[in-house]
Amino acid sequence: MPVKELEKRFEPMEKAMGEHEALAEAGRCLFCYDAPCSAACPAGISVPDFIRRIRDGNIKGSARQLYETNYLAGGCARVCPTKELCEGACVLNALHGRPIPIGRLQRYATDWAIDNRAQILFPGKTTGKRVAVIGAGPAGYSCAAELARLGHRVEIFEARRKEGGLYTHAIARYKISSSFALKELRMLKNLGIRLKTGTRIGADIPFETLLKKYDAVFLGIGRGSTASLNIPGEDLQGVVEGLSFLEKTRSAELDKISIGKRVVVVGGGNTAVDAAIAAGRLGALDVMVLYRRSRAEMPAYKDEQKMALVEGVRFIWLAAPVRILGEKRVGGLKCVRMRLSDADSSGRPRPVPIPGSEFTIECDMVIAALGQVYLSDILSGIHGLKLENGRVVVNNKTGATSVEKLFAGGDCATGGGEMVDAVAEGIRAARGIHESFLMKSR
């Protein structure tokens, strides 16, 4: 397929609002007291307030209010599963079934700020305290921005060459462009944040060095690659890891990505559904998602499951892979049917194989898109750090860990949520760090 056609297929889908539409939609808001939409926003954005400012023509004030509460408000406007968060809680759903398009209004205000390079965030008065942030993803950047606004000097250490974490590397390209994401991060960097990319803490600089050198350290390292399927045949050509497949769609020239004709994606989360949609758009003729539980338990956003169905993806529920078939290359996937039993430790029904129910799917590509693993190398090397099932245990008010001066947040602590959760956790930890400085000075 010509590269131009491929690029068109991956263009951001959500169209920006013009002024007339924004004013009309803002005018529909009931400006509820104790607004349920604000309560449903993990970052606690005061939705009626930012919408009122749009209605009153104060777009800069609206953008300022958004960015002061959520440092990636422009990104979240595009990638938040709004139907499951703020818009899902809008009272207009019950009145006439059409909620206020909060995400698109948020985009209207934040796009204005980014396009006009408006200066709306300012660094605080210098305190002399220095904080190291490990990881330049949504959690790390948000923690750094809040600390800079509180007057602390912040240095971010990022393992990759490009900042942004999953925001710039993995979230679907048809939701957000890298150029917008990088502009938003640049606005935050202008608060005086120093960024050192290509520096992996634990390999290039020992973790203990940071803990000694800085007044506090924030850990926002996210998680690693998707877990392996642990079945025979995973080393065959044509088996790919889900996250790196998605990362290629964000970075590589789309026509250089090799794609099979019949593709099976294994997994039931957002990575699996995003990978299936991407495989179809890259030109695969038949794309299937194989999930071991039923449709009801699939963790992927409901809207995206619908989008995948509309784009021709087939879902095979209650089935698990047993062996990848083939000599050198993938030729098929042997699977077994599952039934659901009592709840397991995650609270979801446990899938159990049905003896004698094996079947084979003919395919030439398998994408392993199970959940991401924790970065145990660095985490288990931190002396005294309390972990629970691989994730960092934090105080849910301050983000403090079991190690003095060390705070954490984002996917490495939650085990994986939405981008807006990582933003909120980064801000929470920054306030926890600030509070710890104040306590020490009392």
Ligand SMILES: Cc1cc2nc3c(=O)[nH]c(=O)nc-3n(C[C@H](O)[C@H](O)[C@H](O)COP(=O)(O)OP(=O)(O)OC[C@H]3O[C@@H](n4cnc5c(N)ncnc54)[C@H](O)[C@@H]3O)c2cc1C
């Ligand atoms: C495929 C996929 C699609 C998603 N789609 C959406 C979506 O549509 N909407 C949504 O709201 N959320 C989505 N999410 C979730 C969202 O991307 C994450 O919740 C969010 O990015 C977590 O932010 P974080 O900062 O905790 O981690 P990350 O974004 O993973 O950032 C961590 C950063 O730390 C760096 N790092 C790791 N180890 C080290 C080290 N030792 N030294 C220095 N740096 C290090 C990494 O390189 C990375 O840049 C998606 C997630 C995935 C996997």
Ligand code: SF4
């Ligand atoms: S940050 Fe996300 S959840 Fe919060 S109001 Fe904006 S779009 Fe809704």
